[in-house]
Amino acid sequence: MIYFDNAATTIHKPEGVKKAVYDSLDTMGNPSRGAHEPSLRASRLVYDTREKLAALLGINDPSRIAFTLNATDALNIAVNFVVSSTDSIITTECEHNSVLRPLYKSGAELTVIRADKLGSIDHDIEIKNNTRAVFINHASNVTGNITDLKKISDLAHRNNALLVVDAAQTAGVIDIKAEETGIDILCFTGHKSLMGPQGTGGIYVRKDIDIKPFRVGGSGIHSFDREQPPHMPDVLEAGTLNCHGIAGLNAALDFIAETGTENIFAREKALADRFISGIRDIKGIRLYGDINAEKRAPIVTLNIDGISSDVLCDRLWTDYGICTRAGAHCAPLMHRALGTDKTGAVRFSFSYFNTEEEIDKGINALRELSEQ
Numbered sequence: 001m002i003y004f005d006n007a008a009t010t011i012h013k014p015e016g017v018k019k020a021v022y023d024s025l026d027t028m029g030n031p032s033r034g035a036h037e038p039s040l041r042a043s044r045l046v047y048d049t050r051e052k053l054a055a056l057l058g059i060n061d062p063s064r065i066a067f068t069l070n071a072t073d074a075l076n077i078a079v080n081f082v083v084s085s086t087d088s089i090i091t092t093e094c095e096h097n098s099v100l101r102p103l104y105k106s107g108a109e110l111t112v113i114r115a116d117k118l119g120s121i122d123h124d125i126e127i128k129n130n131t132r133a134v135f136i137n138h139a140s141n142v143t144g145n146i147t148d149l150k151k152i153s154d155l156a157h158r159n160n161a162l163l164v165v166d167a168a169q170t171a172g173v174i175d176i177k178a179e180e181t182g183i184d185i186l187c188f189t190g191h192k193s194l195m196g197p198q199g200t201g202g203i204y205v206r207k208d209i210d211i212k213p214f215r216v217g218g219s220g221i222h223s224f225d226r227e228q229p230p231h232m233p234d235v236l237e238a239g240t241l242n243c244h245g246i247a248g249l250n251a252a253l254d255f256i257a258e259t260g261t262e263n264i265f266a267r268e269k270a271l272a273d274r275f276i277s278g279i280r281d282i283k284g285i286r287l288y289g290d291i292n293a294e295k296r297a298p299i300v301t302l303n304i305d306g307i308s309s310d311v312l313c314d315r316l317w318t319d320y321g322i323c324t325r326a327g328a329h330c331a332p333l334m335h336r337a338l339g340t341d342k343t344g345a346v347r348f349s350f351s352y353f354n355t356e357e358e359i360d361k362g363i364n365a366l367r368e369l370s371e372q
Contacts, residue, residue, distance in 0.1 A: 002322045002358045007141050007169060007299050007329075007349035009191045009198060014255035017248040021197060024247035030240055032220030042243045049246050050233070052253040053202060056261070057186065058177030065204050066236035067246060071168040072098040074187035074203035077214040077236060078164050079135075082185070083108045087132035090161075092121050093333035094140045094147075099166055100333070103135065115337035118290045119143035123151045133162040133184075138170040142334045142347065143289025144272075144299030146174070153182035162209075168192060169297050172256055173265050173352075178204055185209070193264075193351075195256070196249030199242045211235060264352050268298035271350045271359055275300055278363035282370050288338050288345060298350040301329075304370050309344040312369065316346075320365040324348050 003011050029038030031046050050062035068074040075098045085107035093115040113121050134156045139146045156163045162184040172193035178186050190200030205211050213228040217238035284305035313326035327344040328335050335341040
């Protein structure tokens with residue numbers, strides 16, 4: 001099997017991730033729910049993982065990070081806290097449904113910034129004084145195009161608007177300095193470029209923002225209070241955390257710190273560049289996104305004339321054992337901008353653990369399918 005669907009979830013994890021999850025099943029209790037060693041071990045692990053995430057994401061106070069199920073969970077929390085039906089919100093055609101659907105549900109007035117034929121947006125966004133927030137991704141899950149977050153942040157803050165960032169595709173592979181960049185709320189997942197298990201993720205909330213709870217319940221502290229503890233991270237962590245998943249995420253963060261995000265990105269970019277170079281002369285190939293950009297996420301989305309995206313994806317798997325993803329990738333507005341809303345497209349997304357040999361096999365498979 002050749003796995004090129006890392007934008008959905010990474011399968012090839014650092015070896016320490018599997019061991020950490022396995023070991024935690026026999027050793028960890030419930031964090032903040034006891035003074036015995038299994039409970040304390042879980043509490044220490046959760047705290048340690050917060051610290052590692054803070055160091056990776058450029059956050060000074062680890063307590064401003066709360067664990068969530070994934071980026072979708074984090075984004076729902078952000079929309080629930082930030083947006084009301086009377087607000088004016090800016091977002092873009094580049095967004096995933098994890099942003100769009102919660103915003104649609106909110107009933108807020110939405111301004112959607114258009115994307116061009118390369119899937120890029122004009123960063124000179126007009127932000128009005130009554131704009132409550134800008135919701136935007138760091139990189140598109142369809143094109144890999146990267147957003148200039150510092151520019152958007154400066155524009156938003158100049159007009160007293162919040163910046164909420166979806167970093168599902170970049171956390172762990174592209175450097176994020178949340179505080180330096182001026183990100184007010186950062187949402188991320190653990191199972192993609194952070195190389196952790198599914199069911200892990202988090203949300204960072206800037207220090208002077210008092211967030212309201214998304215769900216309420218047991219917290220292990222202040223049990224006689226009728227309301228959820230109001231401080232971070234407890235305000236967003238009702239119920240038992242996925243400590244076994246967090247144990248795996250902790251080990252993945254060790255691997256990322258030891259390897260370096262710059263080195264991880266350089267390898268993934270080299271693999272994507274090798275792939276693009278090998279396929280761009282294939283007859284009938286159509287590439288989407290700004291593939292000539294100096295910096296982009298390791299995502300290559302394409303079609304071949306005369307082959308529907310679902311058939312191409314299926315043939316890649318059944319004939320060559322190559323895993324890709326076809327369709328709309330939960331990003332309908334982006335596909336409309338690219339002109340692929342009727343056809344869908346096939347996405348190849350690479351990880352640090354892919355090899356040059358796998359890339360070359362993918363190139364040859366596309367060449368043979370095109371010739372057929």
